[in-house]
Amino acid sequence: MKQQIEKLTASCLEQIKNAANRKELTDIKIGVLGKSGELTAILRNLKDLPAEQRPEAGKLVNEARERLESALSAKFEQLHDEEVAAKLASEKIDITIDKPHHDVGCLHPLNIVRNEIVDFFVTLGFIVTDSPEIETDYYNFEALNTPADHPARDVQDTFYINDHILLRSQTSTGQIRTMEKFKPPIKMISPGRVYRADDLDATHSPMFHQIEGLVVDKHITMCDLKGILDMFAQHFFDEKCKTRFRPSYFPFTEPSVEVDVSCNHCHGSGCRVCKGTGWIEILGAGMVNRNVLTNCNIDPDEYTGFAFGMGLERITNIIYNTDMRAIYENDIRFLKQFK
């Protein structure tokens, strides 16, 4: 009996080991453990044994059964894994091939930069306003403390529609429109297109974009202007970026300054980008002129403010090293570089 079981077990284990696939394994299983399997037959015959031998024999059968089942299950698993691996291997493709695909586009570099600037000021509590591109002389000049005979009008060659209507030459028009609409405290930026009679070259274009900024409240100081612009420069260029104020003149701010940032290419040692000066001019700014506040019915003795205006193309050119002509050419090879 014992020998019979051991022989059977050994023979089955050998068969299991050599089984080539799950079908063979299933046949082996049925042949030994099935209803009419060999081990089942032995078990069924146990009742013919003397009663005292039955427990011993039962135990042997059960042990054999467990061994076989465990071997079967291990082999099943092994064969399963092999089959899956073989199937996956057979399905392998060349992943280096590029099939025609769905491309994703991107924003124009001007708007990538614009969004980044806008986002920065929005987080500081600035609203974002739009204002007309075709404007009256009043909003573009008069209200900005630039009356008809003012020499500053010559600095920018303005496109006119007629004597009173023009293409705005600066987004500063947005200052007036905002102050007419809202009362202090005001924090706003106003991006948009502006127009000046300059021929297209590497740094000029008859149409370009500016972003205007304005803060009006009680006790606003020039140090606040410096603080905001420092924070902007550090956020936008790099953490070590410094700003520098140089005295300048705009009719609608007093005092007025040109603002330079330390060159982000050479960090101040002087290079081609900053023309060896270590500084790059990025915007004009100043404290809002009292006449401008008065024109907008804001009491200049109670409120002060600052304003700034930057050229989007200029900043885009600094960051991406682009050129004004490329910006408006819309060559797809150019546009794809900003994805």
Added chain:
Amino acid sequence: MKVPILWLNDYVQVDDISVEELSDKLVGVGFEVEEIIYTGEGIENVVVGKILDIKKHPDANKLQICMVDVGKEITTIVTGADNISVGNLVPVALDGAKLPDGKEIHSAPLRGVMSYGMMCSGSELNIDDTIIEGAEVHGILILPNTFEIGVDIKDALGLNQYILDIAVTANRADCQSVYGIAREVGAVLGRKVKSPNFKYKIEPAAMTLPNVSVENFDLCPRYTARLITDVTIEQSPKWMCDRLKLAGLHPINNVVDITNFVLLEMGQPLHAFDLRQIDSEIRVRTAFENEKIVALDEKEYNLNTSMLVIADKSKPLAIAGVMGGQYSGIASDTTTVLLESAKFARGSVRATSRALGLRSDSSARYERGVDWSSIDAGRERALALFYQLKAGKIADVAAQCETKAPTPKTIVTSAKQISDLLGIEVKAPAITKILKSLGFTVTQSDKKLSVEVPLFREDVENYTDLTEEVIRYYGYDNIRSTFLENAKPTVGGLSQRQKNINTLKTLLCSYGLYEAATYSFINEKQYNQLKIEKDSALRQTIKIRNPLSVEYAVMRTQLVGSMLKAVYNNTSRKNNDFKLFEISKTFIPNELPLENLPRENETLCICLVGDNHNFYELKEIVSQLLAMFDVKYKIQYSARPYVHPGISAEILTDGGNIGYFGKLHPEVAENFSVPENTFVCEITLESFIDIKGREKHYTPLPKFPAVNRDLAFVVEDKYLVGDIIDEIKNAGGNRCSDISLFDIYKGSQIEDGFKSVAFSFKIQPENKTLTDEEIQEVVNRIIDAVQEKFNAKLRLQ
């Protein structure tokens, strides 16, 4: 403005500091130095030489061998020039010399004869006749015999000078002169500024001045005149010529040079009239309509009544502040000069100069503004120069005609007020010191500062102007960074419109479109290229009065023209497959000519180019973007002249037509030289771009599963799939949803002129599972309706 260091040094000592340091200091107080010009730039080791002997070259007809005395030696130079003779003084570039164009000169044999340098022409030294007569002659520059042999050419020609090219801001009219800059330099260096020489002797004259009258004091607040007799016209002395040349002016003769010199030095435009040409009187009046004058530039100008002239009894003598008349100017035989020093209103000079297209150094200064005191200073300085140059006798007759002289303004402020604006504390003594150095008079009482503004500072009006004066000298480096310490918090953010536009752009980018940027002004001929009808509203464009060119002449009412130009920029460079979009404004006038501001409509333009793209791709993009904003619309074939009539659609909403999409008309493609397979879309965003986030409501999900059904029909080709779907929807009722075309077939099994169209749809039960009969009832309704309406045959169920 060009400020020669030599000239500046006449008034404030600057020759002991480097020109770079001076430039930095000026930039620091608000005077941008655009360029530091060195007149001898690039010239090295070039000396004055004397030609001692000239021989023919033995082996070359066109070459000559010269023996040249260059001071320390006599050297051999071979030259091809033929304008030289023995005894001439010439510039000689010695071995190792450098010339402005970057060329280096080295000893080398020329056809076998060693040449130890090169004789130079004026152009090789980069100089012209303003530096020395003969510099523009073709050939070697022949120098005057007075030059010393062996001297460096830069010293000989005065080419060792520095000039600052300064951009003076529009508010600083007082700094448009050497003396004005000298005042600032004095303040920034803390040095004394010398007073100009105003000394002259007055001599009794036997004649009287013509009567001077001013018709309109608003246009000419002050006019003064002096007579100079016994004038001898001759060349100006070298020191004066040098200064004029360095500042960029040609010396002409002593009288003209004096007026130019004073203009540059004091900033006061002057005019010298030949007394012989003045008929009886001087009248400052507005011109008559169509009055004509030939100006000093020898051109005739047609004047009108808004322009101011200096006239005599019979004719205009000068366009006030702009340019003198040709015949009243100084001639070689002029003996008596009437010298004008006046103030003309800046707006009047500006308008006249613009209207006539005539600009001059004089008009440039008047436009910025000439102050009351400069009239006297300029005139007195000129008279002193007449005296100094012995150019004539200063007669004891003078005339002036003026309104009331202005009195200096006084601004009352305080150190606190100034400090509050700056955000840093600047103490009263520091403020006082700075303002005094700039010519202000400051008196302090209690905490108040009373500041008297000098007349030449017409730009200073209130305490903020004084604050600027203080901080530009106190130093902007002292401004700290603070972050709105006293301001109230505000809520910022984008407007709904701006957010929606950003969302829209994200969607378009995800469809593989790249954002383009094109100009808002266009060439009007685009409307012809687009075949737009003559009477179309699109042609109602706003025209720019002073366009740069026809390319940028009108404000666009459509974006597609500019987009097609961008397409051409690509396809002409063999970029043949791409998708672009732009969101920008179109400018729609309410009336023409424009009286009010026009509507500025935010508009989207899409363009797909290349053989890989088709109408349905564009349609998908359009339908997705309109769905995003919940726009309910219908489409119908477009009759727009610039799109293909069979492959394009108009987008109709309850609020009207909002745009179109489809294939470009082949003729338009040809007009713009772009590929025929170009698909365009334009949508006005105004009707939906301001909508807030949609009002969403949750509808409970159906408890019972929907049943899918397919139906295929054979219909005549003429019927549109969209119409059949509408009919299925209609017949199927509320329960029927998700109707879509899944196959369209024409071929062997289908009769010619017919097509098989197959649809799938869902039938959704409401509150119980549908029985087969109930389902079939809906399907039959649909079949019947489609068969009836489209004369369709059921092909498959």
